[in-house]
Amino acid sequence: MMKKSFLCFTTVFAVVNVFAQSTAYWQQKADYKMDVTMDMKNYQYHGKQELEYTNNSPDTLKRVFYHLYPNAFQPGSEMDARLHSIKDPDARMVSKITLDGKEVKESRIQNLKPEEMGYLKIANFKQEDVAVDTKTVGTILEVTLAKPILPNAKTTLTLDFDGQVPVQIRRSGRNNAEGVALSMTQWYPKIAEFDFEGWHADPYVAREFHGVWGNFDVKITIDKDYVLGGSGYLQNPNEIGHGYQDAGLDVVYPKKAKMLTWHFIAPMVHDFAWAADKNYLHDVVKGPNHVDLHFLYKNNPKTIANWKQVEPLMVKVMDFYNHTIGNYPYKQYSFIQGGDGGMEYAMCALILGEGTLEGILGTATHELGHSWFQHVLASNESKHPWMDEGFTTYVEDLAMNELAVKKEQNPFKWNYLAYYNLVESGKEQPQTTHSDRYDENRSYSISSYVKGSIFLSQLGYLIGQENLAKTLKRYYNDFKFKHPTPNDIKRSAERVSGAELDWYLIDWTQTTNTIDYGIMAVKNNGETAAVTLERIGRIPMPIDLKVEYVDGTVESFYIPLRMMYFEKENPNPEMKRTVLNDWAWANSKYEFTISKSKNSIKKITIDPSGLMADVKLDNNSFEVK
Ligand SMILES: [Zn+2]
Numbered sequence: 312m313m314k315k316s317f318l319c320f321t322t323v324f325a326v327v328n329v330f331a332q333s334t335a336y337w338q339q340k341a342d343y344k345m346d347v348t349m350d351m352k353n354y355q356y357h358g359k360q361e362l363e364y365t366n367n368s369p370d371t372l373k374r375v376f377y378h379l380y381p382n383a384f385q386p387g388s389e390m391d392a393r394l395h396s397i398k399d400p401d402a403r404m405v406s407k408i409t410l411d412g413k414e415v416k417e418s419r420i421q422n423l424k425p426e427e428m429g430y431l432k433i434a435n436f437k438q439e440d441v442a443v444d445t446k447t448v449g450t451i452l453e454v455t456l457a458k459p460i461l462p463n464a465k466t467t468l469t470l471d472f473d474g475q476v477p478v479q480i481r482r483s484g485r486n487n488a489e490g491v492a493l494s495m496t497q498w499y500p501k502i503a504e505f506d507f508e509g510w511h512a513d514p515y516v517a518r519e520f521h522g523v524w525g526n527f528d529v530k531i532t533i534d535k536d537y538v539l540g541g542s543g544y545l546q547n548p549n550e551i552g553h554g555y556q557d558a559g560l561d562v563v564y565p566k567k568a569k570m571l572t573w574h575f576i577a578p579m580v581h582d583f584a585w586a587a588d589k590n591y592l593h594d595v596v597k598g599p600n601h602v603d604l605h606f607l608y609k610n611n612p613k614t615i616a617n618w619k620q621v622e623p624l625m626v627k628v629m630d631f632y633n634h635t636i637g638n639y640p641y642k643q644y645s646f647i648q649g650g651d652g653g654m655e656y657a658m659c660a661l662i663l664g665e666g667t668l669e670g671i672l673g674t675a676t677h678e679l680g681h682s683w684f685q686h687v688l689a690s691n692e693s694k695h696p697w698m699d700e701g702f703t704t705y706v707e708d709l710a711m712n713e714l715a716v717k718k719e720q721n722p723f724k725w726n727y728l729a730y731y732n733l734v735e736s737g738k739e740q741p742q743t744t745h746s747d748r749y750d751e752n753r754s755y756s757i758s759s760y761v762k763g764s765i766f767l768s769q770l771g772y773l774i775g776q777e778n779l780a781k782t783l784k785r786y787y788n789d790f791k792f793k794h795p796t797p798n799d800i801k802r803s804a805e806r807v808s809g810a811e812l813d814w815y816l817i818d819w820t821q822t823t824n825t826i827d828y829g830i831m832a833v834k835n836n837g838e839t840a841a842v843t844l845e846r847i848g849r850i851p852m853p854i855d856l857k858v859e860y861v862d863g864t865v866e867s868f869y870i871p872l873r874m875m876y877f878e879k880e881n882p883n884p885e886m887k888r889t890v891l892n893d894w895a896w897a898n899s900k901y902e903f904t905i906s907k908s909k910n911s912i913k914k915i916t917i918d919p920s921g922l923m924a925d926v927k928l929d930n931n932s933f934e935v936k
Pocket of ligand 1: 677678681700703
């Protein structure tokens with residue numbers, strides 16, 4: 312049995328292994344050229360798109376899929392239907408109304424009028440100048456190609472698109488709660504990802520994405536008063552001005568020009584987002600490694616001071632992430648007020664702009680962290696949101712603790728409490744659940760952000776903090792721009808530490824099994840004490856024990872887990888540690904001897920670090936009375 316499952320894992324791994332034959336891993340490429348004009352009277356836009364698509368897969372592709380995300384913001388869409396059926400809809404996406412004296416939540420999408428909803432209509436679709444049949448299925452465009460794309464071949468796909476920016480419901484939209492005119496995210500026809508698992512033509516129901524890397528060349532024509540921020544480097548800054556021009560240059564616009572055409576190039580990104588407003592202030596701050604950090608926020612006297620305070624802190628946070636994970640690979644990053652929580656995109660994030668300094672700081676720190684996990688590593692977020700939201704939450708908590716005046720011993724303790732809470736509710740679903748298909752938003756959030764973050768903080772308990780720090784760096788270095796899978800983070804940790812961790816990946820991410828260890832008994836055994844421990848939960852763990860004696864001295868004991876074939880370094884070298892015999896999973900009980908009498912022991916504690924997610928803490932310590 313063991314051998315069989317090991318074989319199966321190596322097969323999956325071979326596909327993405329950077330150390331395997333260079334032909335084993337492949338990814339598609341999508342290079343976009345887009346030219347779009349915004350009509351700010353009716354929030355409609357018209358564009359042309361040319362996509363050079365390279366099929367690096369071993370398959371011959373007879374059809375391709377595009378995302379038409381704006382179609383989600385229409386009455387009767389899947390996103391609308393989900394708001395009706397889910398028990399805890401996102402508060403931003405519903406309005407509270409009174410019906411028969413009872414307060415009920417109503418989908419805001421359901422009430423959008425034709426001129427308020429979002430859409431993306433495709434016309435004139437051609438493959439190398441040959442007209443091609445397309446079919447719009449909700450938020451997906453299904454394209455039956457005129458000519459199949461052979462392995463290692465390219466094709467050019469062109470289309471015209473007509474879009475309408477919806478009244479802001481979530482993420483994308485116009486005139487949102489903080490008065491930002493345009494949040495242009497998920498706004499253009501975007502080819503779906505095809506990888507070793509096949510097509511990922513996920514409908515836009517709620518969240519999280521998977522995309523194809525490529526180069527974007529985007530021209531946006533809009534009334535000249537609007538200030539834009541977004542993905543990509545502005546190619547014509549001295550024609551545009553608005554804070555992008557060379558220092559000291561006074562930009563003179565052509566006399567009769569009402570519109571400006573902004574030309575952006577974004578290399579090696581898997582998405583392109585932008586936002587625009589007439590009242591954006593625009594600051595540029597030099598970040599680490601000469602990266603320009605742009606800040607675009609509303610000229611609102613209530614919030615300017617907060618943004619100014621956040622600017623130098625984001626330089627520190629970027630530097631911290633560079634050192635903790637690896638260098639940010641682009642030369643620009645923009646924090647843009649979008650007024651709708653926070654959402655990460657390529658080389659930028661849209662974040663709320665009003666509210667407290669802590670709110671803006673926390674959101675900016677979180678969204679910046681996504682640049683590493685969502686954008687550069689870019690695991691499939693629909694399938695493995697914990698690898699993106701969870702790992703981002705982990706580095707965010709580290710960074711916030713780094714910035715804090717008073718440092719926490721365990722900056723992750725709130726994550727453990729939230730996870731215990733979900734377990735207790737009985738509503739936990741395994742992390743293999745597709746991000747759109749959790750029963751409730753709350754179980755999605757805790758599973759992805761919190762349990763995903765604990766995957767790493769608990770990994771530190773398993774292999775030690777130094778190995779964990781090296782694992783993050785190795786994972787980034789080995790899998791950047793390669794869409795890593797869950798097995799890849801496990802392999803990075805194994806390569807760094809030498810520990811076997813398959814059991815951890817399976818139990819933690821594919822099941823709702825929990826950890827519960829207890830101290831059953833401490834008995835006198837002549838001049839020594841016999842301690843009996845019990846594994847009550849399904850997940851096995853190595854055990855750190857701290858023993859406090861009546862005379863004020865302390866010592867620690869470490870019980871390796873047999874199936875890890877590994878001995879962790881002493882996490883507290885200042886404390887004497889005894890390494891005991893390993894604990895095999897099949898034994899539910901474990902006994903060991905302390906060379907002092909029971910009466911000399913004051914207290915025994917399992918895992919004093921609090922990094923092992925033991926769901927029942929009351930049986931983790933034993934006080935001798
Ligand atoms: Zn996030």
